[in-house]
Amino acid sequence: MQLRENLITETGWDIVETRFDPANITTGGSNFLIGNGYYGYRGTHADWRANSQVGFLVTDTYDKADGKWKELCNVPNPLYLQLRDAAGDLSCLTEQPHSYRRELNFRYSRHRMEASWKRQAGSITVNEERVALRGQRHGIVQKTVVSADHDCWVELNCGVDTEVWSLNGNHFAHCQPVGARDQGEAAHVELLTVETGLPIVVGHRVFLDSQEVTPPAVDDSTADLHFGGVQHEGVLYLRAGEPREILVFAAVYSANDLRPPGDDTRQRCDQEVLSEQGTLRAALNDALREMIEHGYGMLVTESKKIWDRIWDDCDIRVSGDPVAQTLLRYNIYHNIIATPMHSERLPIGARGLSCQAYQGAAFWDQEIFNMPMFLYTRPEIARNILRYRFHTLDGARAKARELGYTGAFYAWVSGKDGYEICPSHFFVDVLSGRAIRNHFNDWQVHISPDIAYAVFLYFDVTGDWDFIAGYGAEIVFEVARFLQSFVYYKPEKQRYELVRLLGPDEYHENVDNNFFTAYQARYVLGRAASLFDELMIKEPDCALALRQKLELSPSDRDFWQDVSERLFVHKPNSSGVIEQFDGFFRLEDITPQELAKRLVDPAEYWGWPNGVAVETQVSKQADVCQTFVLHRDAYDPQIMAANYDYYEPRTQHGSSLSPPVYAMVASWVGKQRAAYDYFIRSAGVDLFGTGKAFSGGTFIGGIHTAACGAAWQVVVSGFAGMRHQGQLLSFTPRLPERWSELEFNVKFRGDRVGVHLGRRVARFSASEDNRSVLHIGCAGQELALSPGVELVVELPPPTVAHSERKR
């Protein structure tokens, strides 16, 4: 099934390209990424190097090399393998192959590449398979098979390549290639990062036709380092029809993997570093020994088993639309491998582990876009995500203090420890060459209530009171405390106001009473006040301890309540439209298409302070409509429709967060065709993406992980219309026209339900293991679904919005 030019799917679990196109090096590197949440390995060929954006990005290695950008490290590439025969390199970079096929299998995070080159005597073929291991998260394996239809010699050059791609400076103050000292030891590279002095080790052991050929230790000073790492050169004799196989077992460790949580950011003395390096070497050698004992095949099989269980929870099956099916899985896959599922102390990067862009850091995307999929499929991951926000409270508190507030003002760009790492200047005015002072790091206030909102959402979906008492309440109270210090009271109008905001629509900075922010703040403060009471009733000891720790008093709680009741939140006007912020309607009314004509340079930033959109109603992304997604039942469909109709034509979708929001709202207001188009646009942002990899000299490529998470959300919240009120989990399916069936599993309050939506009937099947009766709403009915039971509901014919009928 063709997906786009030079991209097909064979099984709905894969993407395949059949022609090597050098123009796809950057996007293919991201789209064909493999990984496991601990690392990401870009979709590149084994012989590629830094200038082809080979990336082996490792979690928890934040470092700042250029004094400005703190980002994750790309470590040296232990899978480097170059082959050449008498006619030249067996490399797509130097010679277009005669036949070519590469495949990403996203069921199992497996990358395969097969290429053949014609020679005078016949042809020669290279077959590469690379698997990110799910079981041994430090490990990665690669199998290369080279064969020819004629006898020939092939030179082989493999090693740990230190010539790594890095966006913002060289992160390695120390970078020491070390050969294998003993039998059974890894050739490896020892690294120390520039800013933090973090020891990292990355190494491999290499086998040729089952015989180890790992490069031996050499005197460092004389090591042949012509490609900058430990390396092994040799020559293979290839008989016609007798393939030869090179297996690479590789692994990577950073000292942060071994340090006690909370003691990981401290700078170490030389003695400690030496000791850590020794420990890391041992860990590396142990891991590789264990992997080799298992063997390539077994490692891959074990990894598959884990993936099968993940897909059992997370997969969505669509009938009638193989393109949508593939896109959906592609997005779910990338959301999974972007997420450090092994840890509760690491963020999900806005580009996951696909590249260094966006600093490997969490934005609000994490809670609002990445998390929902996990919340309903693997709630323990959602809990990890929120615990990360608990562990980073000190960073959020520091930011609040620094800006003159109290409580927790979460970082707009949040790395390991939650301290703000968003630089004050990151865009350049391309017309003047001057850096722009954007205020993402100090005015984008909604990040804090967004996280508190996610805590309540998590609780509402899981009923996990222990989390609330142990972690969530502290987040929520500190966010409430922050809002308390942020809010102003306007005596003239007898109401509270939020001043100087940057809402989801980032083109408009310095705005007041942004609807989204105000709605979130009001919601969170109201629930915080209730939680304050509830905690006191249910767990007085815990409540009192927290009150003491946070220096909270009942008067604070009363203040939250008062603000939640009297905070100004824009109301729908007589046409049902809600003003995005004070004065928005007075801005110039123009479409993004018209506005684009005012650009002098296509790379101009549209927003604050002097971009073309600033004095217009053109928004970067959903803002009012974003609110509806988080508060599904707050406004009736007429209001949602009025706002969709108003804002949609004024939205530029300059953020990948925008199309999925419009997809969901379109679906809810009965605009099925628009909903589907926005779904494809959103889910295809990377795979079909025409977006630029570079903007203003800065690499912004990589996988849009929020859109990946959102794909699941659009289908389940949007097309299946899933929502919950108290104990009731209900569905209002509005499937895209060509979809005959939609199937997925969700977890709700600890129990699991299989959802099977057809065009005429919906089937709901409770797991055998469920502990309680689920309350399912559908087509006006409320079903009590006992464990192990399946119920069928007849669906009403779909309604279509008037505006869509006319098309």
Added chain:
Amino acid sequence: MQLRENLITETGWDIVETRFDPANITTGGSNFLIGNGYYGYRGTHADWRANSQVGFLVTDTYDKADGKWKELCNVPNPLYLQLRDAAGDLSCLTEQPHSYRRELNFRYSRHRMEASWKRQAGSITVNEERVALRGQRHGIVQKTVVSADHDCWVELNCGVDTEVWSLNGNHFAHCQPVGARDQGEAAHVELLTVETGLPIVVGHRVFLDSQEVTPPAVDDSTADLHFGGVQHEGVLYLRAGEPREILVFAAVYSANDLRPPGDDTRQRCDQEVLSEQGTLRAALNDALREMIEHGYGMLVTESKKIWDRIWDDCDIRVSGDPVAQTLLRYNIYHNIIATPMHSERLPIGARGLSCQAYQGAAFWDQEIFNMPMFLYTRPEIARNILRYRFHTLDGARAKARELGYTGAFYAWVSGKDGYEICPSHFFVDVLSGRAIRNHFNDWQVHISPDIAYAVFLYFDVTGDWDFIAGYGAEIVFEVARFLQSFVYYKPEKQRYELVRLLGPDEYHENVDNNFFTAYQARYVLGRAASLFDELMIKEPDCALALRQKLELSPSDRDFWQDVSERLFVHKPNSSGVIEQFDGFFRLEDITPQELAKRLVDPAEYWGWPNGVAVETQVSKQADVCQTFVLHRDAYDPQIMAANYDYYEPRTQHGSSLSPPVYAMVASWVGKQRAAYDYFIRSAGVDLFGTGKAFSGGTFIGGIHTAACGAAWQVVVSGFAGMRHQGQLLSFTPRLPERWSELEFNVKFRGDRVGVHLGRRVARFSASEDNRSVLHIGCAGQELALSPGVELVVELPPPTVAHSERKR
């Protein structure tokens, strides 16, 4: 006495240049301006035209021709006179004269120019004298004498030249030259402005050796209009040694001069326009007839008498420093001719009537810089200035309403009616070519409390309760009402705050709790609350009527009181320095000199949003120190000194308002040399000015009238140390080193006192006409000064600041 290159003074009442320098056309045009507060006539030669920036700017002719800039009209030039002999034009523009002298006499607003050209047969001399009449404010006269030392023919061409200079578009939709229809009628040009359709008429009558030669009426369609106006050509026979004289009597009227106040901005129908044009013609003819009856000599003599009375009130005499003496009078002169002393409904333009720059409109300059001189010398003019603010309350109310406030938010740029005429975009980012959205028109909040402050200052100095009851209270209450709607309460900090301001330092927009603004607001609200009570006690009827009209209640008054007590105003830190606004001390600390090196283009705007100063502590002008000038006794000298020392090196003086403020504060803290240097810098901004006439394509030349008013202030408040507390008017003289004596008269609470400050003694002499005993403080003594009495006080030796001693 040399003032600068090519500029001397002969009497201390004049400036004289002795060489024609075409590079001075623009600055000389302003510096040699004559005028009378109704019009300004630029210092140009009679034969110059639009491209040499001939300007005849008339008050109360606001018009917008380009859709953006509302400005005063330059009307056609009725003094145009071109002479040529056989060898060519007798014009400095075409031929450098053999001898040249021009003089501005500022005692009598008289411009004289004498130039001689060498010919083969001898030399020929043109002598031009032009006087702005103080008695007949519509009238202006010019006497040209041409003579030669050999017989020759001279061609003469004179008329009302319609080729006028205009900054922003052609203001005349209709521009009809009309010759004299009858004997004794004026040749004139009838005008209708573009935006407002305002009829204007400007005309003249011309005499050659006492014989009228005014151009007769001709059929309009065949009029010889080669220079674009009514004109007269002729040929004079010049005998050696027998000069011939050309007298021009000219006048200008706009319909606004005749319309009833308050009904002047209404658009008129054709019938009304026709009728107004008739009335204007009659007025013009009547005025010219009367002027001619008086005769040139008598007109000039009458004008001088009025000037003598003005100077008796306003002059300051300095001994020992002729340069300072001349500068001072030059500034006082320009402050006088910039001020529409005949009207209480017109603003003082930031460039007076010297050119169209700054829209002929009032800024805060008017009350804070122009007004004080009048307040202490001609308090009725200060009252006019404040009544103008009363008459423009509706404009200020409209601005407040439009921006979501109540009360009166005065226009940042205030023309005739007080509606905001400051465009949203006026600077251009020269690097990108994009217009900048500055927020002078919506965030520069201090304008309103500044005006209310001036009302209280006027009252404190004059004791004019009738003004307060009749005008001032309404201004004050409406300003308080505005602040009431503007202020926020910060519950977390239990204080009121002012958010999103643009203080006097205009490089930093969008700042919170700007010290100057907050201090002014607090002061005004406190006094407004007291006035509310006082008015109720003294004039209950008036108070109740005003309360009803403004819908004010005692709870509003209590709110003002509360805000005045709990508004956050930055306090001096441990070093005595007051933070200019929240976060100012966290900005980059750099000098203006260093910062200037970052400019890519010298024409770059330094300020908001992206200029080089925005993220630094470099300020455009005095801000914290400005506060001290308005609240002389609020902080002790140590605090003032600490702030002077901190802010002075960080101030760029990008505004002419800055040096006089630093001059005064320097004087108060004992830095006499710095005070004198800043005084010369301030008073010399135009005469010694090296400032550019154009910036970013916009003409910003012309006379800096605020600096003109400030010159008086620096000497009287600064060097003489005049201040008042209740009934006590005190002096702490600290004369510049070279000044042996300083003399001036001031009025205080209706009485007049002559102040004569020497280096050893001070003499104070009360006018015979005084009604009460004046209380004068000096050198630690308090003198009771009865009418007609002179008292002498011995002065202590001066103290000098430590930092100055080290120099």
